[in-house]
Amino acid sequence: MLDKLTQVWHSYKYRFVPWLAFNLKERTVRSVTADNMDKIISDDCLLDQLTSLTAALRGTLFHVVVETSPKQRQSAHQKALKIMEEVMGFHVIRAPSVVGGTGVIVVGPNDIQDSMSTVVKKGQVVGLYPGVIYLPVQPIFFQSIGNPFIFRCADGILIDGHDKRISKSLFRSCVNRDRVGSFPIADTSWLTEYPLNPLNVGQYVNNQSKGYPSNVAYQELTIDGRHIHLQERCFIPKLVVFSPSPPRNPECDIPLRVVALIATRDIKCGEELFSDYFTIIK
Template sequence: MWRNLLEWWSSYRHRFVPWIVLRMRARKSLLKAEKIPNVPAAELQATVGELVKYLDSIPVGVRRGDPFASSAQRLKDLENTHNLTEIMGFSLELRKSRIPKSGRGVFVASGVVQPDTLVALYPGTVYDAGEPVLLQSFGNPYIIQCGDGCYIDGKPTGISRLIYKSCANRDFFHGFTWCDTSWLNTKRMANPYAVGQYVNNAGPPEFPANVSYHEFEIPPDFDLKYRKYIPNVHFAPEKDRPMRLIGLISLRCIQVGEELYSTYFNF
């Protein structure tokens, strides 16, 4: 029992706020030790813009892997996956992590991830500093804290799921979907790069970090047509403010078959 408890704590402590506060000095030393890529926010915004425009060009049934698709549609699906790999340079998949007892992980399925590349987005409800997040945080390994004190809750089940869907329905705007909800079911994803919450921590030395977290924002005037591919929504209802996003940036070249590993103390 104690062994299981220690294993659980080893993973969950990275999301436990009091422990994070006590580890701030260690975080600063880690920041100095790691080579953190300096990718301009404007470049990240441009990459997201290019991605969502391409996703919007793919027929819905093909994009989401329609189980009733015809053979011709499935061939088209493979073609679109290839095209997406050509545009982004790679594609991702979820499968069992190589880290023992860590559940699922994110792997490079095709292509090659070049250094300083936006690899994935961290989906979820965005809570500004001071907004209520305590109840959702209990036993929740998917909550991540930003540098300014806001949180993103990327848990796809339970109360976190209910809150995200409620906020998404609340923000339905003049016929436009305000955010992507398909990441809540990874079998039918509109944005296949909204898997940042499944990237495991690079704790053991044999699993070194190859991606790092970076904060950036999309402006309030981001094209409403493409909002449906952004996997984040504000907890508070105001729309006229930037949307906080967390992207995972590659620290080095990542080959096909490699799993993504990050650290919770690098932004």
């Protein structure tokens, strides 16, 4: 029992803000590869992958973006999985993890279910990390207690990717605050069991451990709002800021900040994704 609690703590402490504050004062930059590359893929490549999927999702699923019944959301989610397979060659789902709890598994198309088959190539986007942004000066102590989904960016910004309790309420509130007419400016379906964009499960990717090395890394990207169609923003778990932003032109001038999980090697069908909570690209 003690060993189990120790294992849980060693993983959770990297998401517990008070522990981070006292122990990581000097550690703000995380290296990704042996040669300390700044990025695994270029920003343009990352944006192309995201927009290819969001454009396909918009063409089929935009009419169900508005809050619907659980049955309708489940049906839309299944359609989204098929769309992701067609566009990216695989999809990802939340499932029981080999290290306990919930993790994220790579699933190949119906005709590729062999565990020896590679379905994700190095450099492909395999997930997005959603949540509310907290600047270093903003309070997040109470939100972080018992919350394993606090992500620390290289610049000290914290992202609360919890889909329950106060974190869930705060994200919904911020999205409604920043709504552009009838169009939501960020995905809220990731707060349910059935995300309309299957990539929006990055917060459930577990930390690497002995025997399970990382196969993905985090890469931050700020997208010019003009590069994302207004009707596609509801499929991106744009990181909404806890404090109000200065007034902007909602049609084109809202920056869309995302944190993507990028494959650092080829990944086989049925393989679980693992990151390193101390691994991020500047």
